[in-house]
Amino acid sequence: MNRREALNRVAILMGGAVSAPTIMALMEGCTPKDTASTPFSLSADYQSLVAEIAEVIIPTTDTPGAKEAGVGPFIETMLRDCYSDAQAAHFTKGLKALESKSKELGGSFVSLSSEQKTEVLKGMEAAAGAEKQEAEKVKEIDAETGKVKDDGKGAEKVTPFFNIMKELTLFGYFTSEIGATQELDYVPIPGKYEGCIPLKEGQKAYAL
Amino acid sequence: MNIQGKAKEQNTFDAIVVGSGVSGGWAAKELTEKGLKVLMLERGRDVVHVSGYEDMMKESWDFPHRGRVDKTAAEEYWAVKRTGYAANEGNRGLFEKDIDHPYKEKRRFDWIRGYHTGGRSLMWGRQSYRWNEKDFTANLEDGNGVDWPIRYGDLAPWYDYVEKFAGISGQKENWDVLPDGQFQKPMEMNCVEQHFREQLENKFDGRHATIGRVAHLTEPTEEQTALGRGSCQYRNKCIKGCPYGAYFSTQSATLPAAKKTENLTLINDKIVYEVIYDDDLGKATGVRAIDQNTKEEIEYFAKIIFLNASAINSAWIMMQSKSKRHPNGLGNISDQLGRNIMDHHLSSGAGGVIDGWEDKYYYGNRPNGIYIPRFTNWGNDKRDFLRGFGYQGRAQRKRGVPTDATFGATLKESLTIPGQWTMGIGGFGETLPSESNLMTLTDDKDQWGLPVIEFDAWWGDNEQKMRVAMRDEAIAMLESAGFQNVNGYKDEEKSPGIGIHEMGTARMGREEKTSVLNKNNQVWGAENVFVTDGAAMTSSSCVNPSLTYMALTARAADFAVNELKKMNM
Numbered sequence: 097m098n099r100r101e102a103l104n105r106v107a108i109l110m111g112g113a114v115s116a117p118t119i120m121a122l123m124e125g126c127t128p129k130d131t132a133s134t135p136f137s138l139s140a141d142y143q144s145l146v147a148e149i150a151e152v153i154i155p156t157t158d159t160p161g162a163k164e165a166g167v168g169p170f171i172e173t174m175l176r177d178c179y180s181d182a183q184a185a186h187f188t189k190g191l192k193a194l195e196s197k198s199k200e201l202g203g204s205f206v207s208l209s210s211e212q213k214t215e216v217l218k219g220m221e222a223a224a225g226a227e228k229q230e231a232e233k234v235k236e237i238d239a240e241t242g243k244v245k246d247d248g249k250g251a252e253k254v255t256p257f258f259n260i261m262k263e264l265t266l267f268g269y270f271t272s273e274i275g276a277t278q279e280l281d282y283v284p285i286p287g288k289y290e291g292c293i294p295l296k297e298g299q300k301a302y303a304l
Numbered sequence: 305m306n307i308q309g310k311a312k313e314q315n316t317f318d319a320i321v322v323g324s325g326v327s328g329g330w331a332a333k334e335l336t337e338k339g340l341k342v343l344m345l346e347r348g349r350d351v352v353h354v355s356g357y358e359d360m361m362k363e364s365w366d367f368p369h370r371g372r373v374d375k376t377a378a379e380e381y382w383a384v385k386r387t388g389y390a391a392n393e394g395n396r397g398l399f400e401k402d403i404d405h406p407y408k409e410k411r412r413f414d415w416i417r418g419y420h421t422g423g424r425s426l427m428w429g430r431q432s433y434r435w436n437e438k439d440f441t442a443n444l445e446d447g448n449g450v451d452w453p454i455r456y457g458d459l460a461p462w463y464d465y466v467e468k469f470a471g472i473s474g475q476k477e478n479w480d481v482l483p484d485g486q487f488q489k490p491m492e493m494n495c496v497e498q499h500f501r502e503q504l505e506n507k508f509d510g511r512h513a514t515i516g517r518v519a520h521l522t523e524p525t526e527e528q529t530a531l532g533r534g535s536c537q538y539r540n541k542c543i544k545g546c547p548y549g550a551y552f553s554t555q556s557a558t559l560p561a562a563k564k565t566e567n568l569t570l571i572n573d574k575i576v577y578e579v580i581y582d583d584d585l586g587k588a589t590g591v592r593a594i595d596q597n598t599k600e601e602i603e604y605f606a607k608i609i610f611l612n613a614s615a616i617n618s619a620w621i622m623m624q625s626k627s628k629r630h631p632n633g634l635g636n637i638s639d640q641l642g643r644n645i646m647d648h649h650l651s652s653g654a655g656g657v658i659d660g661w662e663d664k665y666y667y668g669n670r671p672n673g674i675y676i677p678r679f680t681n682w683g684n685d686k687r688d689f690l691r692g693f694g695y696q697g698r699a700q701r702k703r704g705v706p707t708d709a710t711f712g713a714t715l716k717e718s719l720t721i722p723g724q725w726t727m728g729i730g731g732f733g734e735t736l737p738s739e740s741n742l743m744t745l746t747d748d749k750d751q752w753g754l755p756v757i758e759f760d761a762w763w764g765d766n767e768q769k770m771r772v773a774m775r776d777e778a779i780a781m782l783e784s785a786g787f788q789n790v791n792g793y794k795d796e797e798k799s800p801g802i803g804i805h806e807m808g809t810a811r812m813g814r815e816e817k818t819s820v821l822n823k824n825n826q827v828w829g830a831e832n833v834f835v836t837d838g839a840a841m842t843s844s845s846c847v848n849p850s851l852t853y854m855a856l857t858a859r860a861a862d863f864a865v866n867e868l869k870k871m872n873m
Contacts, residue, residue, distance in 0.1 A: 153711040161716075170370075177374040214712070221710060262711065266719070271364040271371075279720050280703075284363075286538040286668035291492030295665045301703035301722045304540070304669050 136176040136184040141204075142191055146171050148206045149194070150265040152213050159279050162265055165272040171264045182252045183260070190257020194220055217258070224256035276303040312605060317343040317569070319864075320591055320606040322576045322621065325423025327837040327853040328612030329558030330466070334861035335610070336567035340868075343604055344568060345593060347575040347613075348419030351398070351426065353532075353555035357545025359394050367393045379403065386414045387802065390427070395543045398427050406756055408746055413759035414801035415616065421572060422554040423614065424804070427543050430519045430551050430671070431696065432472045433847035434463050434483040438682075443843050446690050449644060449737030450813045452842045453823035456483070462855035469561075470552040470854065471528055473536075473672075474517030482514075482677040482694075482847070489522040490515045491672050495664045496699035496725045503785035504676070511679045511781070516672040516696065519552035519851075531560045540669035551671070573597055577620075577754050579609060579634055579833055581627040587832045587873075588634075591621075594752050607873055608832045608864050612857070615645075615838035616743060619809035620757055622820075622827070622835075623745050635810065635820045635827035643742045644811055645761045646735040646844035648803035651795035652771045653695065653730030654778035656787030657702075661725055665701060673698035676729065676781075678846055680773060689769040690736065693846045695778065697729030727787060731774030734846040736766050737808055741800070761800045805849050807841035825860040832873045836860045 138146065147168030154162040162168075175184045197219055198205040201212045208216065231253065255263075269275040276282050280303035318340035321331045328344065335342045350356070364370050371393045373385060381391040383402040390399050400417040407415055418424040437456040444451040460483075467486040475490040493501065493515050501513040520536040521528060533549035533556055542551055549556035562568040574593040580603065582589045590605035611618040619642045622634040633641045678692035679685055702723035709715040741761035748756040763771075771794055779792040813819020816828040825840055827833040836857040838849060845852075867873050 154716050155713050157713050157716060173368055174372070177376075178369055178372055217711060267370065270719070273363070273365045276364060279716070283668070284539070289491055289536075289538045289666070289668035289670045291666050291670075292495040292498065292664055293667055295663050295722065299665060299722065300720045301701070302669075 136172075136179075136181070138172050138188075142188070143168060143172065144206055145191060145195070145204075146261075148213075149217065149261055150268075152210075152217055153262055153265045154269045154275075160274050162269050165269050165274040167265050167268040167272070170268040170272070171261070174264055174268075180252060180254075183254045186254040187257055187260060190220070190261070193223070193257070220258040220261075224258035227256040228259075270303070312603075315590075315603060316605040317341045318606060318868075319343070319608045319610065320345060320604055321610045321612060322591060323347075323423060323612035323614060323617070323837070324421050324554050324559070324570070325418075325612065325614060325837070326425040326428065326554070326850050327857045328423065328610070329425060329554030329562075330854050330857040331610040331612055331834075331836060331861055332562040332568055333558040334858050335608075335865065336562040336565040338861070338865040339565075339567065340865065341567050342562070342569070343606065344562075344570045345574045345576050345591070345604065346419075346421050346423075346570065346572045347596060347617075348400075348421070348572065350570075350572045351420045351422055351545075351555065353549070353559070354545075354547045356421075356555075357426075357547065358397055359544040360541065360547055362394060362544070364394075369393050383407075383414055383801075384416055386799075387416060387804075389543075390416060395427070398543075398545070404751070406748070406750060408748065408756060408758035410758055410760035411762050412799040413761060414799055415759070415806075416801065416804045417614075421570065422559075425553040426545055426555065428804075428850060429848065430542065431675070431848040432467075432470070432474075432485075432517050432519045432851040433675070433694075434485055435459070435845045435847060435852055436481055436483055439843065439845040439847075442691060443737070448690070449843055450811065450815075450818045453812050453814045453819075458823075459852070459855050459859065462859040463851065466851065466854040466858055468525075469527065470519050470557060470851075471521040471524065471533070472517055472519055472851070473522040475514050477512065477514050479512060479677060481679070481682055482675075485517070487517065488524075491518070491520075491522065491670055493674060494666045494699055495661045496658060496727055497674050499658075499661075500674070500699065500727065500785050504781060507784045508679075508781065510683050510685065511676065513674050513676050516675045518672045520671060521550045528557075531557060531564075533557065536671065538668035538670060540671040542671050574602065575752060575754070576613065577624050577752075579611070579621060579625040579830070580605075581625060581630060581634065581830060583628045586629065586829075588830050594754070596752065599752060607868060608834065610857075610861070610864075611833065611835045611839070612837045615806040615809050615841075616757065618835050618837055618839040619743065620745070620755075622810060624755065629829055634830055634833065635816075637816050637828065638813075638818050638820060640739070640811060640813075640818065641820050642744060642809050643739045644737040644808035645741045645743060645759070645800065646737055646805075646807040646841065647800045648732045648805045648844065648846065648848075649735060649763055649767050649771060649798070649800075650730055650732050650803055651798045652733075652774040652778075652793065653697070653728065654775060654782055654790055654792040655726065655728035656782045656790035657724050657726050658699075658785075658787045659724070665722055674729075680770075680777075687769075687773065689766045689773070691734040691766075691770075691846070693731040693733035693770060693774050695729040695731050695774075697727065699725055699727035701725050727782065729778050729782070731771075731778065732803065732846055732848070733767060733770045733774055735800075735844045736764060737811070737843055738764060743809065759801075763800065805838070805844070807838040807844050807849060810835050810839040811842045812840050813842060824863045825856060832864075834860045834864060 150162035150167040281300040282303040324346040385391040474487040476484040536550040578592040625634040676695035680692035704719040707718040745755040810820035
């Protein structure tokens with residue numbers, strides 16, 4: 097089920113009674129808590145690194161970017177509270193890989209020029225694509241149930257680093273106060289409903 | 305003895321209403337307005353109108369997980385989570401933690417609960433439709449379940465009555481399949497929904513779309529404003545509680561009306577688990593309850609009792625109410641108590657996108673969608689299954705336009721522009737009554753020492769066949785209306801309960817040997833006990849049921865008070 101399909105489904109289920117952020121919020125279900133796990137956390141360096149990557153994905157323009165919107169700490173909170181240990185560990189591995197790519201260009205990601213940052217991130221994006229393709233290959237279809245069989249390794253399926261980084265950045269940014277009120281059209285109490293009106297020049301999409 | 309006598313006097317009322325949700329609220333309103341001293345017992349905590357809606361004014365950024373379900377909540381709300389929305393951070397406060405209220409599943413059952421004043425009237429979807437004439441005769445015609453002891457004509461004046469008070473907005477259409485009601489001004493359809501409505505009329509015989517009929521005030525009456533209710537403000541944050549009293553809930557509507565009479569006593573935290581039946585008198589004399597916090601046992605007494613604890617819990621109370629006259633539970637000579645569980649099956653439908661209307665938008669968040677009434681097995685339409693389904697859906701503009709940029713300023717910009725129009729429609733299908741779909745009491749006990757329920761219910765062949773049509777007709781209608789990339793879906797992982805429209809555990813009927821309640825919602829053999837929530841339903845129709853619970857409750861309350869006046873109770 098893709099995101100759009102899921103969104104449609106939920107909207108339908110509620111007879112349209114659910115607001116967009118509510119729908120967005122359930123797109124990614126959290127997996128049940130592993131037993132006896134230590135809470136996920138990032139080192140200070142990695143905290144700056146995550147904030148920096150988010151800022152490249154959603155940069156400051158005439159409106160604030162991801163860093164000012166607090167996307168970095170948000171991503172750490174989400175990985176700790178909403179994702180499995182395996183997913184969080186895979187994310188940390190991604191950060192490590194990103195840093196070693198950055199070193200090849202002369203230093204830590206944070207210290208690179210914006211062109212170099214883009215280059216590193218493009219590399220991570222390509223790696224995510226390859227990782228996903230690889231995962232597809234090992235998928236087997238069960239003849240009886242028509243369902244995808246376990247990948248055989250018994251390992252939990254995890255989302256590639258770049259994908260989860262990007263997704264949480266976009267989600268975190270557009271649900272932040274900055275993202276919702278400065279980058280989108282935010283109307284807390286509309287007071288009326290008009291079903292079919294001309295689109296105004298420069299009208300931004302609604303935050304809700 | 306003296307103290308006990310006094311305690312009994314203090315705990316004696318004209319009527320007891322068990323439960324404070326949609327139907328319990330109506331029972332309390334009707335009975336108090338007719339002059340009875342009424343005790344309303346609610347098993348959960350009190351939620352005070354407006355001040356009790358803790359998340360009501362919060363924004364997405366006020367929630368640390370921006371609404372998503374964290375790992376702890378996923379464990380606590382293991383059943384609620386199955387809905388895909390109700391365990392979300394911003395609204396789960398009004399849903400019950402399943403770990404605190406265990407139940408068992410022989411087959412998976414998604415039991416979604418709200419134990420507090422107002423019950424699920426605070427979180428319902430508010431879609432409000434009348435049943436049609438055939439909904440009341442279908443069982444008789446195709447031989448499933450038992451015949452309803454009432455017909456549409458018996459309920460029509462009571463639909464009028466409850467619609468006027470509750471405030472239902474909708475469009476009159478003059479369709480047999482979806483009888484019109486007493487409507488306030490309809491909400492508007494957006495451009496693409498209007499287009500869809502026209503295309504449906506042009507391309508399909510007997511298929512229609514109308515704006516959803518919802519319990520939201522669009523033109524409040526004097527009676528409604530006098531209770532403190534106002535118009536819908538189009539925030540669409542209804543599930544967090546409505547500060548404007550615009551949508552119908554116990555808190556906004558029936559409770560203030562009942563309180564106004566000064567005849568109502570509301571007591572919270574009392575889990576009613578048994579109806580006290582006096583074999584010598586041949587009637588019920590009260591109820592037994594346990595305090596959810598102190599675990600203290602307590603009895604209350606009254607001339608009449610209304611069970612409105614929700615379909616499952618009303619049956620659960622009756623199953624525990626055993627006496628010489630009722631050895632298998634109250635009104636259960638037929639062995640039908642706890643059987644015939646119905647719900648609406650859903651999660652089958654389609655969605656797509658459409659080009660055009662790029663220069664059009666909408667304003668406000670409409671807490672409502674469109675409705676496509678049943679068309680299968682109606683008129684000339686004949687299918688390989690019985691009965692039918694309606695669709696709920698909506699069109700909206702996506703946020704964001706396509707770009708090659710996968711990150712950076714261009715992506716950021718593209719995500720702020722109103723995008724393509726999308727539309728989705730999903731079916732709500734009728735479930736046939738079946739004796740083998742049931743709940744039982746197990747030997748397991750909850751923290752109050754009360755028996756834990758086990759569910760054993762599933763969709764039958766008829767529902768499975770209907771689900772295929774729900775998906776395929778949705779695809780056909782969207783494609784005919786010019787939508788592209790139409791995705792059909794038929795989710796196999798949803799189970800009964802997911803519609804949160806549980807019905808049928810104490811069905812109405814014409815005979816004691818085949819039903820639990822008579823035509824006035826009286827329990828057979830305990831005629832001063834009335835059950836008017838979803839438990840009473842003899843069949844399920846495909847439309848949302850709450851409006852029918854309201855009408856049944858008002859009708860039964862009127863009957864009860866007349867009988868009381870005639871000294872028949």
